Amino acid sequence: MSKKVIIIGSGIAGISSSLKLKSYGINSIIVDKGNSIGGRISTREVKYASSSSFFFHGAQFFTAKTPEFKKIINIGVNKKYIKEFGSFNPKRYRGEKTMRDFLLNLSKELHIQQKVKIIEIKPDNNKIYVVDNKIKKRVSYDGVISTLPAPQNYELLNQFPSLLKTLNTGLYHACIALMFTFDEIPLGLNTYYDFYKKPGILSWMASGSNLNVWTAHTNEEFSDLNYHKDKNFLKEKIMSSIKQFFFNSKIKFHSLHVWRYAKVAKKCLGPQIDPKYPVAIAGDFLEGPNVESAFISGNKAANLIFDRLK
Numbered sequence: 154m155s156k157k158v159i160i161i162g163s164g165i166a167g168i169s170s171s172l173k174l175k176s177y178g179i180n181s182i183i184v185d186k187g188n189s190i191g192g193r194i195s196t197r198e199v200k201y202a203s204s205s206s207f208f209f210h211g212a213q214f215f216t217a218k219t220p221e222f223k224k225i226i227n228i229g230v231n232k233k234y235i236k237e238f239g240s241f242n243p244k245r246y247r248g249e250k251t252m253r254d255f256l257l258n259l260s261k262e263l264h265i266q267q268k269v270k271i272i273e274i275k276p277d278n279n280k281i282y283v284v285d286n287k288i289k290k291r292v293s294y295d296g297v298i299s300t301l302p303a304p305q306n307y308e309l310l311n312q313f314p315s316l317l318k319t320l321n322t323g324l325y326h327a328c329i330a331l332m333f334t335f336d337e338i339p340l341g342l343n344t345y346y347d348f349y350k351k352p353g354i355l356s357w358m359a360s361g362s363n364l365n366v367w368t369a370h371t372n373e374e375f376s377d378l379n380y381h382k383d384k385n386f387l388k389e390k391i392m393s394s395i396k397q398f399f400f401n402s403k404i405k406f407h408s409l410h411v412w413r414y415a416k417v418a419k420k421c422l423g424p425q426i427d428p429k430y431p432v433a434i435a436g437d438f439l440e441g442p443n444v445e446s447a448f449i450s451g452n453k454a455a456n457l458i459f460d461r462l463k
């Protein structure tokens with residue numbers, strides 16, 4: 154089917170939308186404002202003399218409970234760009250060697266443009282006009298799937314009242330991530346530390362591509378109360394929590410990333426596609442607070458757009 158569809162966001166929801174459309178013979182274009190693919194499945198590179206290490210400061214792992222996502226994971230495991238992480242039931246997975254590699258491999262045959270921010274989406278007769286921050290001209294499309302976190306999608310889709318109703322019903326927790334390395338790697342480290350429901354301000358701390366690159370995440374309570382505070386204050390708070398675990402080691406590099414919309418606290422309810430125009434929404438906010446749910450929502454949005462364009 155020769156239809157022109159744009160997908161906004163190169164996170165897992167955008168990628169799954171595009172893959173599903175491709176399976177129906179529709180080649181879409183994905184655009185994303187970020188420097189690299191993945192959205193909240195994020196990887197940051199640090200270079201030492203001749204080699205690179207990678208922090209995973211967004212999603213730490215993903216599960217595969219649904220048949221659709223299990224299929225994707227099994228392909229990745231067989232092709233060695235996904236590996237099992239830890240020893241959990243149900244199983245958890247990571248990209249090999251980075252979280253970004255998972256998405257780079259998954260999207261190999263898709264058309265993606267980074268560093269393009271969509272600033273306007275407008276209906277006009279049966280077409281949808283989209284404006285980005287680069288060409289700043291109205292470009293017409295037969296269909297649009299927008300996968301921004303719900304509050305950002307709410308601002309962008311202000312011409313589509315029924316989608317606004319859906320987008321207005323959800324909530325997110327924030328999360329503050331501190332990336333750090335050691336002067337010397339302490340002996341006897343695990344690959345992760347889970348602080349779920351434990352006293353303190355951390356929820357999770359895990360190594361990235363090796364045992365010298367770590368990310369600590371603050372828990373929901375601390376994050377929601379403090380995400381807007383001064384970055385030095387936040388760094389100090391997290392550093393003093395980390396020191397309890399690595400009290401003999403010196404922390405060398407550190408960098409803070411604040412995620413305002415990190416994990417879905419309450420899902421959005423309502424239509425996922427506009428009743429009149431071929432504009433659909435996708436993202437974790439429709440299905441649940443994790444990578445797999447975002448993937449499923451992307452599939453659903455692609456099905457809705459395909460049905461509308463048939």
Ligand SMILES: Cc1cc2nc3c(=O)[nH]c(=O)nc-3n(C[C@H](O)[C@H](O)[C@H](O)COP(=O)(O)OP(=O)(O)OC[C@H]3O[C@@H](n4cnc5c(N)ncnc54)[C@H](O)[C@@H]3O)c2cc1C
Pocket residue numbers: 161162163164165166167184185186187191192193194210211212213214215216269270271272300301302305309328330370412414415416435436437438441442443444445447
């Ligand atoms: C700190 C943290 C830890 C997490 N841990 C886990 C975990 O361990 N396991 C798990 O399963 N899930 C975890 N999650 C949740 C998981 O990362 C998300 O549910 C999932 O990645 C969401 O994918 P998405 O495609 O819906 O959205 P996103 O990944 O947010 O993608 C949206 C994309 O839209 C782009 N965008 C925004 N505005 C525009 C615009 N105007 N124009 C163009 N592009 C735009 C953004 O750059 C972004 O790339 C975590 C999330 C965070 C933040």
